[in-house]
Amino acid sequence: MTILKTSQLVKEYKSGDNIIKAVDTVDIEIQEGEFVSIVGPSGSGKSTLLYLLGLLETPSSGSVFFQDQDLSKLRNSLQADYRRNQVGFVFQMYNLLPVLSAWENVKVPMSPYRAKFNLSERAQELLEQVGLGHRSKHLPSQLSGGEQQRVAIARALLNKPKVLLADEPTGNLDSKAGESILDLLEQMRAEYGLTLVLVTHDQGIAKRADRIISLLDGKVVNSGTAAAI
Ligand SMILES: Nc1ncnc2c1ncn2[C@@H]1O[C@H](COP(=O)(O)OP(=O)(O)O)[C@@H](O)[C@H]1O
Numbered sequence: 001m002t003i004l005k006t007s008q009l010v011k012e013y014k015s016g017d018n019i020i021k022a023v024d025t026v027d028i029e030i031q032e033g034e035f036v037s038i039v040g041p042s043g044s045g046k047s048t049l050l051y052l053l054g055l056l057e058t059p060s061s062g063s064v065f066f067q068d069q070d071l072s073k074l075r076n077s078l079q080a081d082y083r084r085n086q087v088g089f090v091f092q093m094y095n096l097l098p099v100l101s102a103w104e105n106v107k108v109p110m111s112p113y114r115a116k117f118n119l120s121e122r123a124q125e126l127l128e129q130v131g132l133g134h135r136s137k138h139l140p141s142q143l144s145g146g147e148q149q150r151v152a153i154a155r156a157l158l159n160k161p162k163v164l165l166a167d168e169p170t171g172n173l174d175s176k177a178g179e180s181i182l183d184l185l186e187q188m189r190a191e192y193g194l195t196l197v198l199v200t201h202d203q204g205i206a207k208r209a210d211r212i213i214s215l216l217d218g219k220v221v222n223s224g225t226a227a228a229i
Pocket residue numbers: 013014015020021022040041042043044045046047048049
């Protein structure tokens with residue numbers, strides 16, 4: 001079943017007198033539970049495409065569909081609900097709040113809201129799942145890069161999203177720590193039945209996906225299994 005789909009998706013940015021098409025007429029379909037890598041040179045539109053899928057950016061034209069619903073046609077409160085509950089985001093630089101402990105960082109997405117679950121218990125459980133149960137009181141600065149990314153993954157999973165969007169999550173890590181983050185993402189995918197969309201520069205990591213989508217100048221130039229590309 002298709003969970004995410006784009007139709008003639010375009011995102012333009014103004015740069016002085018020029019208009020850059022960061023995403024140029026993209027049509028992709030992602031199946032529920034699929035693991036897709038997005039690859040391409042720097043500036044090819046990978047991050048922009050991921051942000052459009054997560055509704056962190058809005059399209060200039062065209063549409064993103066989540067389970068057949070055109071996201072741009074949802075009213076604001078339902079768009080916010082999509083961002084908060086259906087998708088989780090993981091970034092290259094972890095984006096943890098430096099003054100909060102690992103445990104507090106995991107709880108951050110729900111802190112303005114009333115949780116339907118026991119927030120503190122769930123945060124601790126997630127930290128245990130990512131192998132950091134014993135580090136929950138540590139500040140980000142007291143953790144390695146790989147450990148900080150584990151905290152960020154726990155935070156992204158707090159609301160049990162259907163889709164995890166990861167923008168170069170291993171880009172700041174050495175290859176061993178990077179592989180181990182991929183192992184964790186695959187483990188979480190199995191545990192939660194996640195759909196995983198991962199932007200990466202690393203061919204070795206891209207190949208672990210069910211399918212690789214290649215971008216160039218905002219356009220899809222290839223899409224297929226690792227073996228076929
Ligand atoms: N907020 C923005 N304002 C202006 N230009 C942007 C913005 N975000 C991205 N771009 C431009 O869009 C293109 C695609 O960027 P991006 O999606 O970040 O590529 P990638 O992640 O593949 O490196 C680049 O030319 C970049 O400079």
